[in-house]
Amino acid sequence: DQQVKQNSPSLSVQEGRISILNCDYTNSMFDYFLWYKKYPAEGPTFLISISSIKDKNEDGRFTVFLNKSAKHLSLHIVPSQPGDSAVYFCAASASRSGGSNYKLTFGKGTLLTVNP
Amino acid sequence: NAGVTQTPKFQVLKTGQSMTLQCAQDMNHEYMSWYRQDPGMGLRLIHYSVGAGITDQGEVPNGYNVSRSTTEDFPLRLLSAAPSQTSVYFCASSYVGDRASYGYTFGSGTRLTVV
Numbered sequence: 001d002q003q004v005k006q007n008s009p010s011l012s013v014q015e016g017r018i019s020i021l022n023c024d025y026t027n028s029m030f031d032y033f034l035w036y037k038k039y040p041a042e043g044p045t046f047l048i049s050i051s052s053i054k055d056k057n058e059d060g061r062f063t064v065f066l067n068k069s070a071k072h073l074s075l076h077i078v079p080s081q082p083g084d085s086a087v088y089f090c091a092a093s094a095s096r097s098g099g100s101n102y103k104l105t106f107g108k109g110t111l112l113t114v115n116p
Numbered sequence: 117n118a119g120v121t122q123t124p125k126f127q128v129l130k131t132g133q134s135m136t137l138q139c140a141q142d143m144n145h146e147y148m149s150w151y152r153q154d155p156g157m158g159l160r161l162i163h164y165s166v167g168a169g170i171t172d173q174g175e176v177p178n179g180y181n182v183s184r185s186t187t188e189d190f191p192l193r194l195l196s197a198a199p200s201q202t203s204v205y206f207c208a209s210s211y212v213g214d215r216a217s218y219g220y221t222f223g224s225g226t227r228l229t230v231v
Contacts, residue, residue, distance in 0.1 A: 006158075042225070108156060
């Protein structure tokens with residue numbers, strides 16, 4: 001059972017436009033959510049996170065929105081740049097699950113391509 | 117400023133062989149973990165550790181062993197390699213208790229092929 005779902009394997013946008021990457025989760029115990037970016041032949045790098053007590057977190061061009069009732073989060077990149085082309089992973093953790101609060105569950109990833 | 121170092125970067129094994137993937141971090145992170153990445157499967161947790169002497173299983177632990185004798189090192193052992201273990205392996209580490217900066221630091225990966 002996939003607890004973190006990224007239903008779009010790929011997304012293509014034009015430079016300067018907004019990129020919206022979506023993520024859904026099924027485990028109601030998840031209370032912390034993160035996005036990672038991964039370039040080919042490199043390890044993932046942490047991008048931005050959000051706690052379940054918030055519904056929005058912003059860091060420069062990157063904003064993450066959390067809709068707890070819908071169990072949905074999204075990552076907005078504005079404006080998109082060619083260097084943003086990478087695979088983006090959504091991840092979640094549950095702080096109340098008896099010691100497993102450092103275990104991240106990842107989605108399958110979305111390949112973002114930003115065209116010049 | 118090495119971060120998380122994984123060795124080797126590439127490895128080819130024959131079915132039945134054993135080997136150890138090395139992971140070392142110099143950030144004094146308490147938490148370390150191993151993930152595997154397969155096409156269309158995302159990142160799946162193999163084993164993790166919240167400190168020296170403490171390890172636990174993740175989502176896909178079968179065929180792998182770990183130990184954590186020091187804070188810095190978290191090796192992953194393949195006991196008897198199988199073609200199903202062909203994958204890219206990532207080691208990751210983080211602090212514990214500071215959720216505000218709760219991002220993992222990942223190594224650059226080990227690409228393993230079992231033939």
